[in-house]
Amino acid sequence: xxxxxxxxxxxxxxxxxxxxxxxxxxxxxxxxxxxxxxxxxxxxxxxxxxxxxxxxxxxxxxxxxxxxxxxxxxxxxxxxxxxxxxxxxxxxxxxxxxxxxxxxxxxxxxxxxxxxxxxxxxxxxxxxxxxxxxxxxxxxxxxxxxxxxxxxxxxxxxxxxxxxxxxxxxxxxxxxxxxxxxxxxxxxxxxxxxxxxxxxxxxxxxxxxxxxxxxxxxxxxxxxxxxxxxxxxxxxxxxxxxxxxxxxxxxxxxxxxxxxxxx
Amino acid sequence: xxxxxxxxxxxxxxxxxxxxxxxxxxxxxxxxxxxxxxxxxxxxxxxxxxxxxxxxxxxxxxxxxxxxxxxxxxxxxxxxxxxxxxxxxxxxxxxxxxxxxxxxxxxxxxxxxxxxxxxxxxxxxxxxxxxxxxxxxxxxxxxxxxxxxxxxxxxxxxxxxxxxxxxxxxxxxxxxxxxxxxxxxxxxxxxxxxxxxxxxxxxxxxxxxxxxxxxxxxxxxxxxxxxxxxxxxxxxxxxxxxxxxxxxxxxxxxxxxxxxxxxxxxxxxxxxxxxxxxxxxxxxxxxxxxxxxxxxxxxxxxxxxxxxxxxxxxxxxxxxxxx
Numbered sequence: 382x383x384x385x386x387x388x389x390x391x392x393x394x395x396x397x398x399x400x401x402x403x404x405x406x407x408x409x410x411x412x413x414x415x416x417x418x419x420x421x422x423x424x425x426x427x428x429x430x431x432x433x434x435x436x437x438x439x440x441x442x443x444x445x446x447x448x449x450x451x452x453x454x455x456x457x458x459x460x461x462x463x464x465x466x467x468x469x470x471x472x473x474x475x476x477x478x479x480x481x482x483x484x485x486x487x488x489x490x491x492x493x494x495x496x497x498x499x500x501x502x503x504x505x506x507x508x509x510x511x512x513x514x515x516x517x518x519x520x521x522x523x524x525x526x527x528x529x530x531x532x533x534x535x536x537x538x539x540x541x542x543x544x545x546x547x548x549x550x551x552x553x554x555x556x557x558x559x560x561x562x563x564x565x566x567x568x569x570x571x572x573x574x575x576x577x578x579x580x581x582x583x584x585x586x587x588x589x590x591x592x593x594x595x596x597x598x599x600x601x602x603x604x605x606x607x608x609x610x611x612x613x614x615x616x617x618x619x620x621x622x623x624x625x626x627x628x629x630x631x632x633x634x635x636x637x638x639x640x641x642x643x644x
Numbered sequence: 645x646x647x648x649x650x651x652x653x654x655x656x657x658x659x660x661x662x663x664x665x666x667x668x669x670x671x672x673x674x675x676x677x678x679x680x681x682x683x684x685x686x687x688x689x690x691x692x693x694x695x696x697x698x699x700x701x702x703x704x705x706x707x708x709x710x711x712x713x714x715x716x717x718x719x720x721x722x723x724x725x726x727x728x729x730x731x732x733x734x735x736x737x738x739x740x741x742x743x744x745x746x747x748x749x750x751x752x753x754x755x756x757x758x759x760x761x762x763x764x765x766x767x768x769x770x771x772x773x774x775x776x777x778x779x780x781x782x783x784x785x786x787x788x789x790x791x792x793x794x795x796x797x798x799x800x801x802x803x804x805x806x807x808x809x810x811x812x813x814x815x816x817x818x819x820x821x822x823x824x825x826x827x828x829x830x831x832x833x834x835x836x837x838x839x840x841x842x843x844x845x846x847x848x849x850x851x852x853x854x855x856x857x858x859x860x861x862x863x864x865x866x867x868x869x870x871x872x873x874x875x876x877x878x879x880x881x882x883x884x885x886x887x888x889x890x891x892x893x894x895x896x897x898x899x900x901x902x903x904x905x906x907x908x909x910x911x912x913x914x915x916x917x918x919x920x921x922x923x924x925x926x927x928x929x930x931x932x933x934x935x936x937x938x939x940x941x942x943x944x945x946x947x948x949x950x951x952x953x954x955x956x957x958x959x960x961x962x963x964x965x966x967x
Contacts (some may be wrong), residue, residue, distance in 0.1 A: 446909065446910055446911055448911050448912060449912065452713075452714055452717075453713055453714050455713070467911035469911070478795050524784075525761055531711070531714075532705070532711050532713065532716070534696065534697055534699055535696075536696055536699075536774075538774075544774045546699045546774060547699060548698075548700075548705060550705075570698035571697075572693060572694050572695065572696040572715045572719075573694070573697045573713065573715045573716055574714045574715070575692060575693045575694070575714075575715065575907075575912045575913055576911040576912040578911070604895050629789035
């Protein structure tokens with residue numbers, strides 16, 4: 382009888398352990414062991430070129446949806462003058478599309494790059510993320526601040542990086558984190574305020590930019606070569622183009638997303 | 645005179661036992677009611693995507709009184725109600741252990757206590773491990789099982805269950821007991837599939853297939869009950885309960901799915917989606933508990949033909965004492 386009970390206990394413990402380890406595998410793996418960073422590949426600055434361009438939306442942009450912040454008076458007060466709207470599609474004059482990450486997807490070979498020492502900043506203001514889309518290099522510090530009079534939690538949900546979830550009361554010190562691996566893009570949310578959404582994109586090279594209100598981007602200091610450029614938008618997905626740059630050459634590339642593609 | 649005092653003592657014990665049993669039953673009903681409230685609180689957390697609004701556990705933001713804003717309100721309220729239900733379960737199990745003469749009922753009380761402890765641990769793991777699908781689904785499913793267990797305890801401690809009830813033979817095929825057990829299993833599976841859908845483990849298709857399976861089994865069981873046992877008031881009542889629960893649940897399921905599709909473009913969970921989903925989840929729990937009750941009632945008032953023969957040859961086996 383005792384032996385049977387012992388067996389039950391062992392089975393229960395094994396099940397509990399397997400459950401826990403199963404969960405850990407998915408979500409709480411510790412930060413990947415940082416391999417010794419190889420020395421950055423030297424770039425001949427005398428020959429570098431650039432790619433500039435714009436991202437546009439073809440067709441009428443969907444009407445922004447109003448956000449109801451009534452559940453959080455501190456947030457609602459920040460938007461008393463004009464109601465907050467979602468930032469999923471921010472289109473300007475002539476269909477200029479903001480918040481699109483344009484980056485080099487292929488063509489850099491085995492080159493390696495040092496992460497910048499300066500942090501990338503994101504603020505929580507008016508219960509919105511500012512900026513809405515953030516791009517940074519693997520290993521570069523991300524600094525998250527809270528300018529609101531309410532508590533937020535910052536919760537990136539990556540597939541290829543360590544997941545974390547940290548709370549930040551009003552006036553708290555900046556949260557500083559890094560991401561170890563390349564990933565486009567990591568959804569970020571505040572579970573306290575479910576309308577707060579953002580995206581972090583992590584690259585192992587410095588050739589990326591998030592389009593601004595004019596929809597423009599500028600990828601500087603690219604070594605001569607043939608590259609696949611990709612533009613990523615949270616609603617409209619991705620678009621790619623191939624471009625070849627000679628020494629000291631500048632090229633212009635335009636990306637156009639179909640408005641209907643997001644429906 | 646000793647005989648008189650002995651009689652008074654026995655009477656007093658009888659009265660105390662009756663009062664205690666009545667109190668125990670009422671307490672079990674109260675615990676079940678609070679558990680239903682806990683299910684509402686839990687469903688509100690998931691539907692508002694507030695599961696990780698409090699990043700720490702067991703405390704909330706390192707305290708028992710975090711700022712009750714936004715998602716924190718839902719998550720911390722859920723924790724408070726869960727703590728209260730946990731305390732009620734401890735009292736219920738202790739009460740049963742001290743006062744309940746039937747050993748198997750005492751064991752069910754302990755099982756309920758074990759389930760609520762496991763449920764608390766699973767809830768903590770969902771927070772600390774960032775809502776892994778298997779643990780979140782286990783947390784959601786165990787909640788429903790715990791609710792059914794407490795509802796069953798309320799039934800077991802009721803005067804009706806402990807009274808002498810006429811036994812009715814079930815000579816049909818398939819046996820209603822088997823059918824009822826399959827119905828409970830199907831509803832439980834369906835609740836697991838529903839939880840997996842809510843926690844993004846599966847798509848909607850398995851849940852829709854499960855709904856068809858459950859509807860078939862419930863209507864089949866209810867039909868058999870109506871045809872074979874129309875003269876047994878308890879089973880007629882069971883038929884009505886089954887029809888009502890599954891009908892309401894199917895309507896709520898359709899409405900919840902519609903609301904989810906209709907509001908998917910909105911930047912935040914919309915109240916219509918939240919409340920329809922909460923209602924669907926809670927009525928799902930009620931459907932499981934209802935099916936469990938129907939099954940238990942079937943086991944309580946129905947006797948299968950072979951047992952009649954056995955009882956006829958061994959009259960001592962037909963006693964009610966073991967109920």
